[in-house]
Amino acid sequence: MLENLSNVIYQSNNIHSNLLQQLADVDTQLSEKSLLLNRFKDLASQYESDINRLSFIxxxxxxxSTIENSGMCPICNNELPSDSARQHVDSFETDLELIVRKIxxxxxxRLDFKIDFSLLQKQKEKLELQRICVADEINHILIPDEKN
Incomplete structure (x- = not known):
C-alpha cells in the first residue's frame, strides 16, 4: 500500500514537473511573440509615416509641375528644369508602391502572429488547469480529508 502510494506521488510529481516545464516553454514563446508583435507595430507605424511622407512629396x-510649365520659379524668378520633377515623381511613386506591398x-x-499568440494563451490556460488538478491530487494524497 505504501509503495503504491509512493509510486502515485512520484508519477504525479513527474507530471506536475512536466507541466511546469511546458508552461515555462509557452511563457517563453508568448514573450517572444509579444516582443515581435510590438516591433511589427513599430515597423507598421514607420511604414505609415513613409507613406504619408512620400504621398506629400x-x-x-x-x-x-504646374509651375514648371511656366518655366520660371515664382519665388526667385530663376529658370526651372522641365523634366526633373517627373523623374522624381516616378521614383517616389515606385517607392510608395513598394512600401504599400511591404505593409x-x-x-x-501580424495577423498570423496574433492568431499564434491567442492559441498559445489558450494552451497556457489549459496547461495551468492541468497543473492545478495534478497539484490538488498530490495535496489530496499527502493531506487526506479528515472525513475519511
Missing amino acids: IESHTSI KSLNQT
Missing part, C-alpha cells in the same frame, strides 16, 4: 511635385505583407504577418 508626390502631391507637392505634382503641384510644382500588406506585414499586416498579414
Whole structure:
C-alpha cells in the first residue's frame, strides 16, 4: 500500500514537473511573440509615416509641375528644369508602391502572429488547469480529508 502510494506521488510529481516545464516553454514563446508583435507595430507605424511622407512629396511635385510649365520659379524668378520633377515623381511613386506591398505583407504577418499568440494563451490556460488538478491530487494524497 505504501509503495503504491509512493509510486502515485512520484508519477504525479513527474507530471506536475512536466507541466511546469511546458508552461515555462509557452511563457517563453508568448514573450517572444509579444516582443515581435510590438516591433511589427513599430515597423507598421514607420511604414505609415513613409507613406504619408512620400504621398506629400508626390502631391507637392505634382503641384510644382504646374509651375514648371511656366518655366520660371515664382519665388526667385530663376529658370526651372522641365523634366526633373517627373523623374522624381516616378521614383517616389515606385517607392510608395513598394512600401504599400511591404505593409500588406506585414499586416498579414501580424495577423498570423496574433492568431499564434491567442492559441498559445489558450494552451497556457489549459496547461495551468492541468497543473492545478495534478497539484490538488498530490495535496489530496499527502493531506487526506479528515472525513475519511
